[in-house]
Amino acid sequence: MLTTQFLPGSPCWVDLGSSDLEASASFYSGLFGWRFEPAMEGYGLWQIGGDTVAAVGSVMEEGTGPAWMIYFQTLDCDETVKAAELAAGTVRSRPFDIEGQGRMAQLTDPAGADFALWQPGGTRGLDLVNAPGSLAWAELYTPDLDDARAFYRSVFGWRFTDMDMGDFTYPVAYPADGDGELSMAGLARLESGGPAHWGPYFEVPDCDTVVAMCQELGGTARGPVETVPRVGRMAFLSDPHGARFAVITSTT
The missing domain is CATH 3.10.180.10 (2,3-Dihydroxybiphenyl 1,2-Dioxygenase, domain 1)
Structure with missing residues (x-):
């Protein structure tokens, strides 16, 4: 987290x-x-x-x-x-x-x-993460997971573990320092042929309600709301100008 x-x-x-x-x-x-x-x-x-x-x-x-x-x-x-x-x-x-x-x-x-x-310097970073309305996860969508691992390991010294998701494994990144509780990002294979990109996940109290609100405000749901066992309920969205992000109601 x-x-x-x-x-x-x-x-x-x-x-x-x-x-x-x-x-x-x-x-x-x-x-x-x-x-x-x-x-x-x-x-x-x-x-x-x-x-x-x-x-x-x-x-x-x-x-x-x-x-x-x-x-x-x-x-x-x-x-x-x-x-x-x-x-x-x-x-x-x-x-x-x-x-x-x-x-x-x-x-x-x-x-x-x-x-x-x-x-x-004077600003260390965000004041709040993981709480409702704040950043909860980062995910890289990339065509080659092995190449991504090698690059970010070289740049930041990241450590990786593979989470068993049933039909596939999900590489989870950890900082070079710190314990096993400080997972911070994941790598997802880009299957669509679109551009590689990093995407933020924001924690929300009720994923379905936020998806409906996004559409009412002029945004777009880029797929159905999904429940991922042991992770939470999540959805991929775009704002009215096309910026992509995700929301998640994490499993507690």
Whole structure:
């Protein structure tokens, strides 16, 4: 499970690149009960009870559309970028400082999945995870699971175990440091031929209710709600501008 301990290599931040900040703020506030708080021009925080659970900014990269971005913690952004390049990753944005907050970079893995790095300064990461309305899991959709394992092991030192799902095994990632309770991400084989990508899961109290609300607010359900034994009830959604995400009511 995710934790705000934010060990190196673990998800520590998530933000949405939006083509319409006002519309995105309205959609996600209605869906999750988030409160939008402007942070700087073109960028704001989503909060629950004063705790930051996600952020949103204007789409800045040419040729990209609305999408969620997952940031992974690093103690040295520049060295992690070098490791990603050596492992055949692509640097979309070289490391740069956000004054007083931290240092970041944006990368793409060899299969084409975008992700980002965060070296903490004044901001360590999200204030809340796993609670309703907050980030609960990260999942990589990629055509070759073995290649993905090798890349992220080289970049972050991740450890992997295979979860038996009956008809298939699901690789679960753990940070290099920490115990076996700190699983943080999973790898899913991309069968459709679409682009490789990282996707966030947000915890919700009632998956079915949130799926219905998403559609009422102009979003899309990208498949039926499913119950996965020992995991929870989940659904894959898109917001009105096409950004993909998932919701889950975890098994307790």
